[in-house]
Amino acid sequence: MRSTIRDVAREAKVSVATVSRVINRSGPVSPDTRERIEAVARRLRYVPNGAARSLTMRRTYMLGALLPELHGEFFSEVIRGIDQEAQRQGYHLLVSSSHSAEAEIARAVQVMRGRVDGLIVMSPRVPASALEAYLPDGVPVVLIASRVEGTRFASLCVDNFGGAYAMVSHLVEEGHRRIALIEGAAGNFDTTERERGYRAALQKHGIEPDAALQVPGDFTEFSGYEAVRRILEVRPAPTAIFAANDAMAIGALSALRDAGVRVPEQMAVAGFDDIPIARYLRPPLTSVNVSIHQLGARAVSHLLSVVEGASPSARHREVLPTRVVVRESTRAAG
Amino acid sequence: MRSTIRDVAREAKVSVATVSRVINRSGPVSPDTRERIEAVARRLRYVPNGAARSLTMRRTYMLGALLPELHGEFFSEVIRGIDQEAQRQGYHLLVSSSHSAEAEIARAVQVMRGRVDGLIVMSPRVPASALEAYLPDGVPVVLIASRVEGTRFASLCVDNFGGAYAMVSHLVEEGHRRIALIEGAAGNFDTTERERGYRAALQKHGIEPDAALQVPGDFTEFSGYEAVRRILEVRPAPTAIFAANDAMAIGALSALRDAGVRVPEQMAVAGFDDIPIARYLRPPLTSVNVSIHQLGARAVSHLLSVVEGASPSARHREVLPTRVVVRESTRAAG
DNA sequence: TTGTAGGCGTTATCAG
DNA sequence: CTGATAACGCCTACAA
Numbered sequence: 001m002r003s004t005i006r007d008v009a010r011e012a013k014v015s016v017a018t019v020s021r022v023i024n025r026s027g028p029v030s031p032d033t034r035e036r037i038e039a040v041a042r043r044l045r046y047v048p049n050g051a052a053r054s055l056t057m058r059r060t061y062m063l064g065a066l067l068p069e070l071h072g073e074f075f076s077e078v079i080r081g082i083d084q085e086a087q088r089q090g091y092h093l094l095v096s097s098s099h100s101a102e103a104e105i106a107r108a109v110q111v112m113r114g115r116v117d118g119l120i121v122m123s124p125r126v127p128a129s130a131l132e133a134y135l136p137d138g139v140p141v142v143l144i145a146s147r148v149e150g151t152r153f154a155s156l157c158v159d160n161f162g163g164a165y166a167m168v169s170h171l172v173e174e175g176h177r178r179i180a181l182i183e184g185a186a187g188n189f190d191t192t193e194r195e196r197g198y199r200a201a202l203q204k205h206g207i208e209p210d211a212a213l214q215v216p217g218d219f220t221e222f223s224g225y226e227a228v229r230r231i232l233e234v235r236p237a238p239t240a241i242f243a244a245n246d247a248m249a250i251g252a253l254s255a256l257r258d259a260g261v262r263v264p265e266q267m268a269v270a271g272f273d274d275i276p277i278a279r280y281l282r283p284p285l286t287s288v289n290v291s292i293h294q295l296g297a298r299a300v301s302h303l304l305s306v307v308e309g310a311s312p313s314a315r316h317r318e319v320l321p322t323r324v325v326v327r328e329s330t331r332a333a334g
Numbered sequence: 335m336r337s338t339i340r341d342v343a344r345e346a347k348v349s350v351a352t353v354s355r356v357i358n359r360s361g362p363v364s365p366d367t368r369e370r371i372e373a374v375a376r377r378l379r380y381v382p383n384g385a386a387r388s389l390t391m392r393r394t395y396m397l398g399a400l401l402p403e404l405h406g407e408f409f410s411e412v413i414r415g416i417d418q419e420a421q422r423q424g425y426h427l428l429v430s431s432s433h434s435a436e437a438e439i440a441r442a443v444q445v446m447r448g449r450v451d452g453l454i455v456m457s458p459r460v461p462a463s464a465l466e467a468y469l470p471d472g473v474p475v476v477l478i479a480s481r482v483e484g485t486r487f488a489s490l491c492v493d494n495f496g497g498a499y500a501m502v503s504h505l506v507e508e509g510h511r512r513i514a515l516i517e518g519a520a521g522n523f524d525t526t527e528r529e530r531g532y533r534a535a536l537q538k539h540g541i542e543p544d545a546a547l548q549v550p551g552d553f554t555e556f557s558g559y560e561a562v563r564r565i566l567e568v569r570p571a572p573t574a575i576f577a578a579n580d581a582m583a584i585g586a587l588s589a590l591r592d593a594g595v596r597v598p599e600q601m602a603v604a605g606f607d608d609i610p611i612a613r614y615l616r617p618p619l620t621s622v623n624v625s626i627h628q629l630g631a632r633a634v635s636h637l638l639s640v641v642e643g644a645s646p647s648a649r650h651r652e653v654l655p656t657r658v659v660v661r662e663s664t665r666a667a668g
Numbered sequence: 669t670t671g672t673a674g675g676c677g678t679t680a681t682c683a684g
Numbered sequence: 685c686t687g688a689t690a691a692c693g694c695c696t697a698c699a700a
Contacts, residue, residue, distance in 0.1 A: 002448070005677065014686075016677090018687075020679060028685055029685070048448070048677080050449040051388035051449070052692090055385045055678070056678050058692080071411055072410060073407075076409065087430070092449075095417065097414065111384075114383045254614040280559065280588040282591045339693065350671090351670070351695080352671075354696085355669095362670095363670085382694070383694070385693080386695090387694060388676090388694095390694050390696080391695070
């Protein structure tokens with residue numbers, strides 16, 4: 001049986017109040033009794049009961065993280081950033097994944113409510129406005145990579161638009177005029193933003209957009225592979241492919257090799273995310289670098305600033321910068 | 335302010351006991367009052383306080399997951415398996431990562447204690463025997479991918495030995511006699527098991543092991559890249575490379591291409607894990623398939639069987655099977 | 669079918 | 685410096 005504060009008090013011949021004081025370093029205790037209590041606590045392997053503590057303190061020291069998915073470079077890096085920052089500030093992580101439908105998110109929020117001091121929600125599909133009804137009022141919430149127009153929530157995201165814009169501009173500067181886009185999952189926040197950037201850059205450079213050059217994808221390697229098959233049939237043929245994420249770019253590279261198309265000589269390829277293996281692909285992949293880790297970490301620091309601070313959360317919006325990393329897959333072979 | 339069971343009781347003009355009964359579907363309640371209570375609860379957006387509930391029920395419906403790391407194909411897949419199975423059974427996940435040193439694990443276990451009904455610990459570096467003192471007695475624990483010899487803990491792992499053995503055998507059957515091994519991180523459980531399998535297979539086929547062919551690595555792409563540089567200097571030169579995981583195999587492929595060595599004609603390459611992108615590499619990578627997802631999922635089902643069941647956890651040991659997936663990177667080019 | 673009351677393990681207030 | 689004791693929100697016998 002687990003020992004309680006009472007057991008320690010009894011063994012040390014003091015009151016529970018005193019034990020509590022030494023455990024939490026709250027209030028004064030004579031060195032003598034402190035030592036005695038500490039010894040007993042150690043011997044009994046006493047650890048305060050979290051539930052009881054939460055109950056009285058009205059603080060759980062837990063943060064909830066709701067993600068649509070856990071697998072893959074992107075998500076695992078986000079959650080890693082969240083966990084590290086939370087841990088640094090003495091909080092722990094309650095994670096819940098596989099939520100993309102509205103009802104699922106609602107249910108997950110329910111169970112989190114009361115178990116956490118704050119909530120980080122990533123809902124790339126369902127716009128925040130639709131979530132407003134479900135999200136709790138009492139608990140601070142930060143949304144990441146989600147559509148938040150017209151809502152009261154704080155939010156963070158990466159500069160999808162700017163990143164795509166910069167990447168397409170890079171391709172144009174390399175001499176490309178026919179640039180295909182492999183789109184991300186339909187309805188996804190990142191997808192639409194990256195597409196906006198793509199189109200804006202084309203327009204800026206006076207290039208007429210061609211609907212045939214925009215082919216659907218869903219962020220998986222497989223969809224990138226399939227997309228290339230369609231792209232290779234378009235006439236006049238494009239000379240560059242911009243995949244909305246690196247996983248699809250990997251699939252694209254694979255398909256191009258199978259089709260005997262040389263990269264970058266016959267077709268330039270660029271991705272988005274700059275995942276670690278991007279540089280180990282052959283040819284090394286040009287990509288848009290985004291600090292995914294930071295996305296999670298900053299979400300936590302903002303969240304905790306409102307959890308702990310008195311600041312009533314002035315609608316905070318943050319956009320993380322991106323950076324084009326040029327590697328061989330788009331370099332005009334010199 | 336969050337509403338409590340009391341608020342609901344007052345508004346519905348019943349006792350808290352009755353409210354509790356309808357919320358938990360415990361005990362009989364007249365349809366009439368049930369309906370009235372449900373209406374009030376909805377209106378007040380009442381959600382039971384988790385902490386209070388845990389306190390009385392001595393159940394948190396949370397599972398703790400302690401991992402050394404969260405990033406990458408492997409870990410993200412493990413935790414995904416854990417989360418899905420936990421969710422399926424009505425439990426939630428408290429995760430904590432970045433723990434590899436003994437002291438860190440000890441601390442993490444401390445805070446988890448009392449907050450979770452069970453613990454899943456992955457400690458590839460620190461053997462379970464060293465953890466025994468820190469791990470709680472009251473809480474059921476399952477270890478995954480860890481050294482558990484001579485301990486009381488339940489454990490799960492993949493068949494590292496068998497997988498490596500089978501892969502090396504495959505290489506031998508393809509005609510290779512000089513097979514290099516890129517090792518995993520030093521001191522790691524998986525590393526040593528996979529090396530054992532490598533050596534056993536060589537011996538079985540009457541091949542003298544050559545220390546020069548075993549080069550160190552640490553499971554990262556970079557270390558795979560570096561390792562190849564050393565391997566290429568060994569004489570007589572090997573004709574195949576077995577990397578202890580896919581990430582290192584990716585680095586190796588990259589280095590071989592840079593060195594102008596053709597795969598598989600001049601050098602066969604094989605990995606371990608069979609991560610999703612393995613098939614999208616060029617050439618597609620031969621690898622040892624392991625169901626990482628299942629590793630997590632099965633850990634949870636066993637854990638919950640002892641959390642819920644009366645079974646006093648007869649020291650449970652489970653080894654998940656592996657399977658060699660042959661792709662072009664080792665196929666003797668016809 | 670419903671209500672009363674005790675207890676879960678802590679913290680915090682208020683006297684000594 | 686230390687000790688009672690009242691919350692915290694909920695569940696669950698036990699009574700009615």
